[in-house]
Structures are given as C-alpha cells and as structure tokens.
Amino acid sequence: MMSRASTSQSPPVVASINDVSALFQNAQKYEELSLIGTGAYGTVYKARDLHNGGQIVAMKKVKVALTEDGIPLSTVREIALLRQLEAYRHPNIVRLLDVCHGGQCLERDQQLVLFLVFEHVEQDLDSFLSRAPGPLPESRIRSMSHDIISGVDFLHSHRIVHRDLKPHNLLVTAAGRVKLADFGLAKTYDVEMKLTSVVVTLWYRPPEVLLGARYCSALDVWSAGCVLAQLHTRRPLLPGASDSDQLHRIFRLIGRPPRSEWPDNVSIELDSFPSYPPQDLARILPRIHPHALDLIKGMLVFDPSKRLTAMDCLEHPYFTEEPVA
Amino acid sequence: MPYWYYDKKDLLNTPSFRDGINNDAENRYRKEGARFIIDTGSKMDLGYNTVATGVVYFHRFYMFHSFRTFPRYITACCCLFLAGKVEETPKKCKDIIKVAKSLLTELKFASFGENPKEEVMTLERILLQTIKFDFQVEHPYGYLLKYAKCLKGDKTKLQKMVQMAWTFVNDSLCTTLCLQWEPEVIAVALMFLAGKLSKFEVADWNGRQPKHKVWWDMFVEDITTELLEDICHQVLDLYSPQTQASGNDSPPSVPQPPKNEKKPPSVTPPASVSPVAVTTATKPVVTPIKNGGEVKIEPPKVGITEPIRYTYPFTPIPHYPPVYTAPPPTIPPPPRLPLVPPPMVYPDPPPAPNRFPPVNVPPPNYFTPLPNRGPPPGPPPRPYYPPP
Numbered sequence: 001m002m003s004r005a006s007t008s009q010s011p012p013v014v015a016s017i018n019d020v021s022a023l024f025q026n027a028q029k030y031e032e033l034s035l036i037g038t039g040a041y042g043t044v045y046k047a048r049d050l051h052n053g054g055q056i057v058a059m060k061k062v063k064v065a066l067t068e069d070g071i072p073l074s075t076v077r078e079i080a081l082l083r084q085l086e087a088y089r090h091p092n093i094v095r096l097l098d099v100c101h102g103g104q105c106l107e108r109d110q111q112l113v114l115f116l117v118f119e120h121v122e123q124d125l126d127s128f129l130s131r132a133p134g135p136l137p138e139s140r141i142r143s144m145s146h147d148i149i150s151g152v153d154f155l156h157s158h159r160i161v162h163r164d165l166k167p168h169n170l171l172v173t174a175a176g177r178v179k180l181a182d183f184g185l186a187k188t189y190d191v192e193m194k195l196t197s198v199v200v201t202l203w204y205r206p207p208e209v210l211l212g213a214r215y216c217s218a219l220d221v222w223s224a225g226c227v228l229a230q231l232h233t234r235r236p237l238l239p240g241a242s243d244s245d246q247l248h249r250i251f252r253l254i255g256r257p258p259r260s261e262w263p264d265n266v267s268i269e270l271d272s273f274p275s276y277p278p279q280d281l282a283r284i285l286p287r288i289h290p291h292a293l294d295l296i297k298g299m300l301v302f303d304p305s306k307r308l309t310a311m312d313c314l315e316h317p318y319f320t321e322e323p324v325a
Numbered sequence: 326m327p328y329w330y331y332d333k334k335d336l337l338n339t340p341s342f343r344d345g346i347n348n349d350a351e352n353r354y355r356k357e358g359a360r361f362i363i364d365t366g367s368k369m370d371l372g373y374n375t376v377a378t379g380v381v382y383f384h385r386f387y388m389f390h391s392f393r394t395f396p397r398y399i400t401a402c403c404c405l406f407l408a409g410k411v412e413e414t415p416k417k418c419k420d421i422i423k424v425a426k427s428l429l430t431e432l433k434f435a436s437f438g439e440n441p442k443e444e445v446m447t448l449e450r451i452l453l454q455t456i457k458f459d460f461q462v463e464h465p466y467g468y469l470l471k472y473a474k475c476l477k478g479d480k481t482k483l484q485k486m487v488q489m490a491w492t493f494v495n496d497s498l499c500t501t502l503c504l505q506w507e508p509e510v511i512a513v514a515l516m517f518l519a520g521k522l523s524k525f526e527v528a529d530w531n532g533r534q535p536k537h538k539v540w541w542d543m544f545v546e547d548i549t550t551e552l553l554e555d556i557c558h559q560v561l562d563l564y565s566p567q568t569q570a571s572g573n574d575s576p577p578s579v580p581q582p583p584k585n586e587k588k589p590p591s592v593t594p595p596a597s598v599s600p601v602a603v604t605t606a607t608k609p610v611v612t613p614i615k616n617g618g619e620v621k622i623e624p625p626k627v628g629i630t631e632p633i634r635y636t637y638p639f640t641p642i643p644h645y646p647p648v649y650t651a652p653p654p655t656i657p658p659p660p661r662l663p664l665v666p667p668p669m670v671y672p673d674p675p676p677a678p679n680r681f682p683p684v685n686v687p688p689p690n691y692f693t694p695l696p697n698r699g700p701p702p703g704p705p706p707r708p709y710y711p712p713p
Binding site for chain 2: 066069070071073076077079080083084086087098099100101112
C-alpha cells in the first residue's frame, strides 16, 4: 500500500550512471494513500505530496513501453503538450502538477512507469449526480454546462480531441466548478489499452466512432451533449449495452439518418436499422429550458460536419442571453 | 511548475562545484558540451531550435548533477537525442553516437563506455527526471525576429544587425545565460549589442507609445542598462582569452575539496576590454571595429578546442563558416508554430505570468495550495449530500 514514487527534487550524488535507482531512493516525493480508480489506461491513486506540505494529489500511473530508441516520441509529444497547456491554467482543466517516473526500468519488458500528478478533486460528476438529492437547479446546470463546453473548446483550440468525455472524467470541485481530466495521452494510453480488458463505456460515443468511420473534434461535442442531457435528468441519456444496442438507441432518439449522410466505407449497412423516426427530445427532458433543449439538439446531430462546434455552443443563446454564473 | 532560473550565487555553487570542480573548469565543461551539441546538431542537419533545446537541457541537467558523475559528452548526446524527439526532428540514437564518435578524440569517446547506446538510453531516464519532463523550451531566436520586424531604419543595416544578433544568440548557448534570463531578455540584450557593433541606430519603431523611451520598453519592462551590459559581457567573454582556463580534459576522478578561499571569477571583464562599457546614453559607444567598418556577419565561432587566435575586439576576423544557418536574407516569420494563446474565448483569461523581473527570485512553491480556495466565482456551493 505504501509504495512510493519519486522525483529528482534534490537528487543525491549518484555513484555511477548505471545505478539509476540510487538517484531516486532518497528523493521520494509522493506517498500513495489509496486507490481512486482503475481505468483502461492505468490506475489512479490518491497520494500525499511530501514536499509541499502534505498536499493531497491524484497520481496517475501509466506504463510506457520503451522502444528501441528510448521513450516513445508520441509520449514525449503528449507530455510536452500537457505541460504547455498547463501554462494557460484554464479554469475548466484539471491542474497538472508534476510528471515523474518510477526510476526502475523493468529490463525484461522494457517498460517505464510514468507518474502524472494532478490536483486532487474530491468527486467526479458521476458521483456528484448520484448523490444529488433532487433535480439540479437551472442555474447550476447552466454553469456546469458552460464549464464543460469551455473546457472542450479550450482543448479543441489546441488541437486536442478528448475522445473519452464522460461524467467519470469530469471533476466537480468544492465550489461546484467542472474540470476536464484524462485527456491528451491517447497515444500513450493506446499501448496499455490493448492489453487491458477494462470495458470502455459506450454511452457517450458518437455514431461515427461506433460505426468505425473517421472522426474529429465533433466527437467530443456529441459526448458533451450526452453529458449535458444527463445534468437535467441525472440519468444517462443513451445507456447502451453493446455497440449495436448503442447505435439503435441513438437512432431511436435522433431518427435514422438519411442515406445521403451515411458515411462511406463503413461495414454496417444503413438498412440494418429500422427507419426510426426522430423523437421529441423535450419528452425525454421535461421542464428543460427551451434554449438548453435547442443547444443539446444541436450537439446530438448525426453528421459531424453539421454538429455545433464547441465554440458555436459557447455562443448559443442558452449562455449568452443571461450571464452564466 | 518547475522554475528554471538561477541567481549568480547559485551558478557558482553548483553540484560540480560542491564536488570539487572549480567554477572556471565547470564553465569550460559547459562551453565544450554546448559547442559539441551545436557541432553534432549541425552535422546532422538539425535545426537551430532542436540544437538550442538540447543545450538548454544540458545546462539544466548540470544544475542537479556533477560533471564528475556524468561525463559531459555523453550527456550532450543524450540532450540532443531528447531534443530531437521534442522538436519533432527525431534522430536515431545510434546515428547521433556515430557522429559524436567522428567529432571526438578517442580518449574523449572512451567516456561512452563499451555500449554507448545503452549508456545514452539509461541516461535518458535520468535526464527526463532531472528536467522534470518540462520539454518545451523557448529560445531567443523567435523574439529576435519578432522584435526586428518592428524596428524602422536602414534595411541593409537592420539586416546586418539581425544576423549579427542571431550569431550572438548561437554563441550565447555556450554561456549559462539561459539559466539566468528569459529568452526575451537575452534577445533584447544581444540585439542591443549587435546594434552597437554594427552601428545600427534605432530611430523609431512600430507601435511606439509616448511612454517608450527605448524600443525594448515595448516588449520587456524594466530592463536596465546595467543588465544589458552584464548579459553582453557574458557573451563577449566567450571571445576573450582571459576566461579560458587551461584545465584538464576531464574532471579528476578523485574528488578534491573545493577551493573555497578562491575568489569566484569576476563575471564582467575589466572595463578596458569592454566595447560597451560606456553607460551614459548620450555618448555613443565606441565600436572597436577597425577594418574600415566592414562588419563581418559572423562573429567568430568560439573555438574551444583550437588555440585562441584573437582577443576582443576581434580585428582580424578569420572567416569561419557559420555555426549554423543564419536567418534567411529577408526576415521570415517566426519559424516555430507560435505558442501564443489562441484568441481568447473565455470570459476570464488567466493572466500571463509576469515575465519580468524573473531572476533572483527563489523558486516559488511548486503551485498554490489547493485547499482553502477563495470564494467560488460561481453560485455558492450547494450541499447535495450530507456531510460524512
């Protein structure tokens, strides 16, 4: 339980280049406290930062497979990007506090254990919604929706697609602000994702991903739309049980798309779905603010090119007609 | 986030110094390592950004480790190797080692051990940790071009000035300036120096406001003449023989107690050697170039391994090949994708960290503590769940 990660805050004198472990032993910096969760990419621990007044942090452990030429280019690229984003200190992005590695390299399978140290936020949106005693007040829904879309827009403006937006990855601070977590390491995660059998939730996946077609940043807008709807009902909008069930649920909601919008080069035929007529979203989201309804409709559009962009969303009357708290 | 700037005092009390290597020797090792990265990088057609990033890693690395523990040439290779990945110009480790071998004497290459590639791979993990995965480094080049675009005056002279400043920036990599000042400040100082030497008078500039007394007021606040001169001297010292310690090629393997009684070397040379010693703004600095005002574009390359052939002022300038490509004839747009923030669509852009005055400030707390945040900007938190 009390395993430790280290970083070279004040590295001791090392006897030889080959004695890497000596470099890290005296510089232990984080003390693992408890497991927060296990994802497809690795595990997250709650930990104590021994060098910063015992501050509690969230430490994500990611195994990186070393290549012939050391640390993979994609990992270097992604960490550099995360560090660069951090300089903006965007209010809706979780703070990245430190990056370090475990020191030992397991010689046999050439892996490096990487630690990404984030600010610790007590709860995620999933637990926040499950603990809420009743419907959220309209003003709270609006400010949370705005937080989520602001975060997504920030990532998109830096050419990052989150790819896995869901309530588990949205952190809710004590002040009720929402922060995005768990992005920007897609390539680094890929290596381990292939090795784990953790089921990745489908509920926030857009149709283009389920169909195996090309996807782009509009992917995140779909996912955000599903989350926004969930803020109103506190229940997932499209809780599919399998890829195909998920697609059926989507088409039952928004209607089967016209043939002209069906993407090319996908193995699934349009005709394998009944010609579902679109449903009225207002019936699923009763008592919803008409602007909010219009916004979510614009986000849950089959054709990615016709979907609102994150920036469009921010300019939607839902956010502009009244000031967002 | 890590903080990478140091006081002069810290630069004298480094791990190497504490390990019994005197400051002169350390500076020579730094210079040789940096020069070696530049030479290796140029030979492999790596761009100036990659080379400069590698050199900055190198200087940062030795703020945490001693030259006695980590031989400089292998560290240099590792820094260039990692910089290649970061700057999207990756080179194979074995290729870098091959070039290194061709540039080094057999004796120096011996520090790479029996399996050079394995050594570099092991060192990479130490380097990652030491530089705290803080890969992205900014350099003065981009600022130099940006600032030059704003200056008005004789086009030819301006261009000469920029080329000279560019070369000074190249050579400044052999100093510890990147551990003392932000790239913006270094760019201003070396343009100032190049302006003096090439007699380019900045009469006016675009974007000038009444409060701007000199052009750089527009970009960096509160730069004093003393600071500019201090930076210029650190670069000019490279060209003077006084600082060339004739030390050993490698640190002695047996640690010797640091010579504490020895006065640390003065950072500024005697004023008599200095071309920019005049502090009064009214009197123009006498530029010590005698050969008919024919300003060479490339100031001499710092030849560490060669005997010193000149002192500053460098009258008989031998023609050296450029260290690496000087900026193209017309001032191009900044070569890197700008890291400037995109148009802000957020109501509340976080204020950019104050870039100046940066130095002599102890590294702040790694980050502000999280608990006890101020009042929430949004609606008051609502207790959705009973307290535990």
